[in-house]
Amino acid sequence: MTSDLMTIRQMCDTFDVTPRTLRFYEAKELLFPIREGQKRLFTKRDRARLKLILRGKRFGFSLEEIRQLLDLYHRGDQQRTQITRALDIARERLTEMLAQREDLDAAINDLKEQLKWGEKMMTSLNQTPSMAE
Numbered sequence: 001m002t003s004d005l006m007t008i009r010q011m012c013d014t015f016d017v018t019p020r021t022l023r024f025y026e027a028k029e030l031l032f033p034i035r036e037g038q039k040r041l042f043t044k045r046d047r048a049r050l051k052l053i054l055r056g057k058r059f060g061f062s063l064e065e066i067r068q069l070l071d072l073y074h075r076g077d078q079q080r081t082q083i084t085r086a087l088d089i090a091r092e093r094l095t096e097m098l099a100q101r102e103d104l105d106a107a108i109n110d111l112k113e114q115l116k117w118g119e120k121m122m123t124s125l126n127q128t129p130s131m132a133e
Contacts, residue, residue, distance in 0.1 A: 005034070005041040015050055025053060028063060030070065060097065065089050 008019050025031045026040070030053055033040035042050075049070055056066040069089070072082035 004044050006047065008033075008040050008042070011042050011047070011050065014047075015054060017050075017054070022050075025050070028067070030063070030067060059090065060093050061089060 006014065008022055011017070011022055012019055022031065022033075022040070022042075026033060031042070031046050031049055033042045033046055035041075052070060053066055056069070057063075061069075069082055069086050072085055073079065
């Protein structure tokens with residue numbers, strides 16, 4: 001069993017997170033390391049949960065959405081409820097991300113047009129003799 005456990009340092013190195021991040025997820029009751037005095041030991045279950053937490057965060061899921069998905073794991077329905085809910089959240093998030101991308105694409109195109117206008121203005125100003133001459 002002990003070989004299945006990881007220290008906080010090993011978790012940080014493996015998942016490229018800080019000790020503060022792990023303590024935060026523990027405080028939010030997303031991870032449940034074994035406590036031995038001040039020492040925290042993380043199980044395979046904690047590692048799997050952290051992997052899902054980090055993936056969810058990367059996709060923009062809220063911590064509450066991630067918690068709900070993690071809590072659904074042990075429903076006893078072969079993860080049917082968990083997977084169904086994950087798909088629902090993922091579809092919602094994808095719709096939001098696509099809308100954000102459209103907004104960003106429009107802003108980028110607008111900015112490109114403004115840059116072209118600004119460059120044209122500078123070119124014409126540089127070609128016009130100044131009144132001071």
